[in-house]
Amino acid sequence: MTTPQSVDAKARTFTEEDLYRLSSRAISEKNGTLAYQALDKLEHTSRSPELRSLASHLKDPLHKLLPPKPALPQVPDDIPSGLDVVNNKVLLDDVILPDSVKVLINEFIEEQNYFEQYAKAGIAPKRTMLLCGPPGNGKTEVAKAIATVRQLPMYIANYPDIKTGSAGATGKIVEGIFNYAATHECILFLDEIDAGAKKRGSTASDEADSLVSAMLVQLDKLPKNVICLAATNLPDDLDPAIWRRFSNRIEIANPTADLQLIYLRQRFEKFNISVATDLEIVITRLDAQNLSELNEFVTDLRRRMIREGTQKSIAELLELEIVNWPYRRRVQTD
Missing domain, CATH: 3.40.50.300 (P-loop containing nucleotide triphosphate hydrolases)
Structure with a gap:
C-alpha cells in the first residue's frame, strides 16, 4: 500500500495529541487525504497499542476513497536560490x-x-x-x-x-x-x-x-x-x-483586546505559567500593538522565571516584566 506523499516526516514532527486531533477533525470534515496521513503517522508513532490498532483499522477504507494524485514531473531535490x-x-x-x-x-x-x-x-x-x-x-x-x-x-x-x-x-x-x-x-x-x-x-x-x-x-x-x-x-x-x-x-488587522487576552491565556497555558493576576488588567497595562509583541513579552517572562524563579513568586516576576515592558518595546525620547 502506498502512502500519499504530502506528509514529510523530516519536515514535520507531530505529537501524538496533534495527530489524534488532526485525524479526528479531518474525518469530520471528510478530508480523506488528511485523515489517512494523520492516521498513518499515528499508527507508526503512537506508544499506545490501542491507538495503533485503531489507526491501522481506519486507514484501509480511507485509502480506497482517496482521489488519485496528479502526475508531476520529476525534478532534482535541490531547492533554488531564494526559496x-x-x-x-x-x-x-x-x-x-x-x-x-x-x-x-x-x-x-x-x-x-x-x-x-x-x-x-x-x-x-x-x-x-x-x-x-x-x-x-x-x-x-x-x-x-x-x-x-x-x-x-x-x-x-x-x-x-x-x-x-x-x-x-x-x-x-x-x-x-x-x-x-x-x-x-x-x-x-x-x-x-x-x-x-x-x-x-x-x-x-x-x-x-x-x-x-x-x-x-x-x-x-x-x-x-x-x-x-x-x-x-x-x-x-x-x-x-x-x-x-x-x-x-x-x-488581518491588529488584534482587539479580547483576542489579545485569548492569545495571552493560550501562551501562559502552553508554558505552564499560572498566576492569580487578572490577565485582562495585564493586557491593558501592556498596551501591545500586535500578537508578536505579546509573544515577546511572554518569552521575556520565561527568561526571568529561569533566572530568578527560585527567589521570587511568579506574580512578582510578572509584575517586574510589566513594569520594564515599556522601556523594552519602544525607543524612549525626551
Missing part, C-alpha cells in the same frame, strides 16, 4: 484570528476540494490568497496552517532577500522559484511581496518594474498543483496588476 522549506506543524485552531477572518480562510481551504465539480461547470477553485495588514499578527502562521490542513509542503520566498540589483538576474531567480514550485504539489508563500511588486513607475528602478513583469508572467502560468499565498504589510504599495492576480484578499 526555503518551512518546517511546520501549525494548526488553524492555534492561530488567533477574528471569526470573520477564519470563515474566509476555511472557505478558501474548502475550495480546494471541488476540482471535479468546478471543472464540470467550467470554473476553477481559487488558488491564490493575499494576506494584508500590519506586521506581527499571524500572516505567516495562517499560511503555515493552510499547509497543515492541506498536508502540503510549504516553500517560502522572501522578496527582500532575492533582489540582486540586476533586473535580469532577479527575474531568473523568480522564474526558478516558480518553476520549482510548479513541479511539486505545494504551498508557495511569497513573503513581503510588496518589496518585489511595487507599483510600476513609482520608483526610478528598472529592476523593480522588470521584477513586477516577471512575477505577473509566473502568476499567470501557476499550475493547479500549486497554492500561492502572499503577505504584505503595505498593500497600497502593490502594483494593481499584482493585486488582481490574487483572487482572495484578506486583511
